[in-house]
Amino acid sequence: MGSEYLDSVRKQFEYYKLLGEKTFNQLDEQDLFWQYNEESNSIAITVNHLRGNMRSRWTDILTSDGEKEWRNRDREFESVIQSKQELLEKWEDGWKCLFDAMDSIREDDFETIVYIRNQEHSIMDAFNRQLAHYAYHIGQIVYIGRMIKGQEWKSLSIPRGKSAEFNAAKFAKGTNRQ
Template identity: 70%
Template sequence: MKTAYLESAKKQFEYYKSVGEKTFDQLSETDFFWQYNQESNSIAIIVNHLWGNMRSRWTDFLNSDGEKQWRNRDMEFEPVIQSKEELFQKWNEGWVCLFDALDMINEDNFDTKIYIRNQEHSILEAINRQLAHYAYHTGQIAYIGRMILGSKWKSLTIPKGKSDEFNNAKFARGKHKGHFSDEH
């Protein structure tokens, strides 16, 4: 059960990472820095925040509080990323930190108590907390990308107005087993 949960969580993290990357693939460099208004976050700011959060939460995951003293959360919401290359470097560094930490979890340490801001969590609770947080922000990234691109946006799942076509093709391929998955 524990290892099945970990594999499921890894797949979900990989899925949300891919949502961000499929969005990035559609954007020009200037798009990463576009803001709806001065109060909103650009994709670069969201990536910077995810990077800071991932490094803080997943560095020394099993032994120290997920809110590290060296983290400067307020600076994560400033326009510090200056290039597409820096954005990709931070994006990848954050995800590597997360996946490396998840790979360290096993049957022997699964019951370790995890602390985030001095609040106790089970490993399952800590993973779920971050999974929801990262899904929230990758959704923002995709939404910003869609706002920027308008009609040039390429759907990341089933395109609008194409559900019947997708479902008919799926049934024709015999890929149904009484339920639908979110794998498109």
């Protein structure tokens, strides 16, 4: 059961990682630092927060609380990333920490209680909590990218007004499952 769950949740994490990357690929460097107003987060700030969260949550997940003493969460919401290259490096670093942690989980670890901010979680609950958190922020990244690009935005799924065309192609290929 545990390995099937890990395979399933990994696919979901990989999907959201890909959505972020497809967004970055559509944007110019300066777009990554755009903020709607002083109180909103840029894509770069959001990536910085995701990385900090991932490193804190997944470092030593089985043996220490997911909220590490060394984490400076408030700093994650400051404009510290200076370039697209640095953004991509921090993005990859955070995801590597997550995927390395996933690779370290064994079937018998599913009986282990892990802690996030002193709250008990099963392994599945901890992964589900973080999947929801990352999907939330990656949705923000995609939305900001879409706002910036406007009509130049290339849809990451079925483009608006193209559902009928998509379904016709799907049914023509015989891939409709009841």
